[in-house]
Amino acid sequence: xxxxxxxxxxxxxxxxxxxxxxWRRNWWGLVxxxxxxxxxxxxxxxxxxxxxxxxxxxxxxxxxxxxWVEYGxxxxxxxxxxxxxxxxxxxxxxxxxxxGARIWRATLEFAVPxxxxxxxxxxxxxxxxxxxxxxxxxxxxxxxxxxxxxxxDILAKPAPGAAYRADSYFVLPATARPVAVQVTLATKLPRxxxxxxx
Amino acid sequence: xxxPGGWPPPPQAWAPPQPWPQAVAPxxxxPxxxxPxxxxxxxxxxxxxxxxxxxxxxRLGHRLGVAVLLVVALAAGALLSRYTPDVDSAQRPFIRTxxxxxxxxxxxxxxxxxxxxxxxxxxxxxxxxxxxxxWILVTVRLAALHEPVSVGYMxxxxxxxxxxxxxxxVNQLLIGWRLQPGVPVAGEVAFEVPVAVAANLxxxxxxxxxxxxxxxxxxxxxxxxISDSQVRGWKADSTPASPAAPAVTS
Amino acid sequence: xxxxxLAARVAALPLRWFGIxxxxxxxxVSGFAGGLNPVAAPGTPQVQPSAAVDAGPVKVTxxxxxxxSDLSPIKPDEDGDRWFMVIATIEVTANDSRVTPxxxxxxHVAGLLHKKPDRVLLSRDxxxxxxxNPGMPERVAYLWEQRPDAPVxxxxxxxxxxxxYRTNSLxxxxxxxxxxxxxxxxxxVQVPVQDKxx
Numbered sequence: 001x002x003x004x005x006x007x008x009x010x011x012x013x014x015x016x017x018x019x020x021x022x023w024r025r026n027w028w029g030l031v032x033x034x035x036x037x038x039x040x041x042x043x044x045x046x047x048x049x050x051x052x053x054x055x056x057x058x059x060x061x062x063x064x065x066x067x068w069v070e071y072g073x074x075x076x077x078x079x080x081x082x083x084x085x086x087x088x089x090x091x092x093x094x095x096x097x098x099x100g101a102r103i104w105r106a107t108l109e110f111a112v113p114x115x116x117x118x119x120x121x122x123x124x125x126x127x128x129x130x131x132x133x134x135x136x137x138x139x140x141x142x143x144x145x146x147x148x149x150x151x152x153d154i155l156a157k158p159a160p161g162a163a164y165r166a167d168s169y170f171v172l173p174a175t176a177r178p179v180a181v182q183v184t185l186a187t188k189l190p191r192x193x194x195x196x197x198x
Numbered sequence: 199x200x201x202p203g204g205w206p207p208p209p210q211a212w213a214p215p216q217p218w219p220q221a222v223a224p225x226x227x228x229p230x231x232x233x234p235x236x237x238x239x240x241x242x243x244x245x246x247x248x249x250x251x252x253x254x255x256x257r258l259g260h261r262l263g264v265a266v267l268l269v270v271a272l273a274a275g276a277l278l279s280r281y282t283p284d285v286d287s288a289q290r291p292f293i294r295t296x297x298x299x300x301x302x303x304x305x306x307x308x309x310x311x312x313x314x315x316x317x318x319x320x321x322x323x324x325x326x327x328x329x330x331x332x333w334i335l336v337t338v339r340l341a342a343l344h345e346p347v348s349v350g351y352m353x354x355x356x357x358x359x360x361x362x363x364x365x366x367x368v369n370q371l372l373i374g375w376r377l378q379p380g381v382p383v384a385g386e387v388a389f390e391v392p393v394a395v396a397a398n399l400x401x402x403x404x405x406x407x408x409x410x411x412x413x414x415x416x417x418x419x420x421x422x423x424i425s426d427s428q429v430r431g432w433k434a435d436s437t438p439a440s441p442a443a444p445a446v447t448s
Numbered sequence: 449x450x451x452x453x454l455a456a457r458v459a460a461l462p463l464r465w466f467g468i469x470x471x472x473x474x475x476x477v478s479g480f481a482g483g484l485n486p487v488a489a490p491g492t493p494q495v496q497p498s499a500a501v502d503a504g505p506v507k508v509t510x511x512x513x514x515x516x517s518d519l520s521p522i523k524p525d526e527d528g529d530r531w532f533m534v535i536a537t538i539e540v541t542a543n544d545s546r547v548t549p550x551x552x553x554x555x556h557v558a559g560l561l562h563k564k565p566d567r568v569l570l571s572r573d574x575x576x577x578x579x580x581n582p583g584m585p586e587r588v589a590y591l592w593e594q595r596p597d598a599p600v601x602x603x604x605x606x607x608x609x610x611x612x613y614r615t616n617s618l619x620x621x622x623x624x625x626x627x628x629x630x631x632x633x634x635x636x637v638q639v640p641v642q643d644k645x646x
Contacts, residue, residue: 098445098447099381099382099447099448100448101380101381101446124346130344131344131345131379131380132346132379133378133379137378138375139381139446170378171378171446172378172380172381173378173380175380176379176380257456257460258455261463284622285615285619285620285621286621289621326573328572328573329572329584330584330585331581331583331584353545359543360543360544360583361543361544362581363544363545363578363581365579366575366576366578366579367570367578390584391581391584392581392582413619
């Protein structure tokens, strides 16, 4: 092919300029760029969010009030949730907390082939305001109580699958109203059991 | 053929028409296809031998241009890396400050420094602990906001940016205490610092237990108003001081 | 073709040749300046007892070695074992409190259970060292559990390991990390060993 070169205009190559014709031909691509970018970012952001959320209790397994729930290979229910004003310290003196803070006791019932499989559970008391409170708090470090968590009494040896009860203690401010107990097993996150009192 | 009877003889002046001149007799021939002829361009055509700029001196100018661009790119890169914040700067913690008696609110908990005192000797569980510097005891009230949280990092920071973590020589129950929302706990935290820096200190609190994990975390900071004379007085007093144990407060 | 001037011929050379040529020239100049000469591995400097050694975030002054039978209430893991200790003054020169500085090793002492010290105690009150603070030199005892039948040396060679303030390749941030050649101590010091067995 023979080349062409404009005499008097050295260096100028031929080709299409960005004319109005270019915009008319390509407007659809620019419009499609917006959803394309959104889709491109959606997957990695969702992936990050899922990974972050996978380690948090986000998916409750609800129970009926006082009813049984299947979670982590165990059946469990909340038998009782009440104020524990009778807690004493090792000297026999009643435990009182400044600022009107109150002690609450939750009694749970479990039925599981091997209690050690749920021994590492985390218990949280949920209040009507959405706050959560952990069991076995430092404020009761000198109280003469045993916080069992999800395990049976240390001297009891329930038969595999037989039901047993376990008490846990919480400290809440005077204005807080507890509404449920959350039972979380780290290996089952983001699912957790949300037990309502009878 | 003889003329039909009765017709008058043609006028003498009439002469039969002359036959067509042979030269202009039309002869029809099918048209022949000829390739279209390109319009003659108004410019000069030359065969392509090279794609290089044929202008004299153009090649050298091109090389110089490349060299200049390289230098500019390197300089721009150097400027960028010089003035872009490094990782430590970009991931530094978020500091919220207050003063003694004021509540400092972080995302997960609140801090209120109530008072500060000092001593030359600390006593706990029957054992006395002296120091090469001076003991600083900070009374602080901590409260979780929405869920249980532990404050694992407590340190003093001097004017030169040195940090002094809470002492491990005595039992410090407030460090790592699991705070319950709405149930404030107050206690005294003990630090050991050189005498020379004791009058220019701020106390810092954060959740993580390791300093490396302070990156991009929230840190509460409260300057401690300590005078040189106070420090001298504390250092001179050999009466042991006992840090107050944590307890629920209002 | 008519002969072209030298400059034009040089200018007509491929650009790649210029790049390779510049690289070869740089290597050559470096070679003349000694850049290609082999470097001898540095030996470990030997320092006098009680000389301060800069180990990075801390300054170390090794004072004396000691063998002790009983350090009650601190008990060895195995009954009958004794303690081999090195006493040094450690001063934090970094900007923040250092978690249990551990720069000493005694590679030629027989009968030790571990290479790293088993306990690190503050001479001032015998408490375990959690942190040492900047600008506050402290006498620290590094303890190794030792078998009772091991010979008691008259002197001990103590290696002082160092750390460098450099970028952590994982986080990108700067921190004190062991020297690149972790087996190469910053310095070695020979100190007498006191036999304080009962």
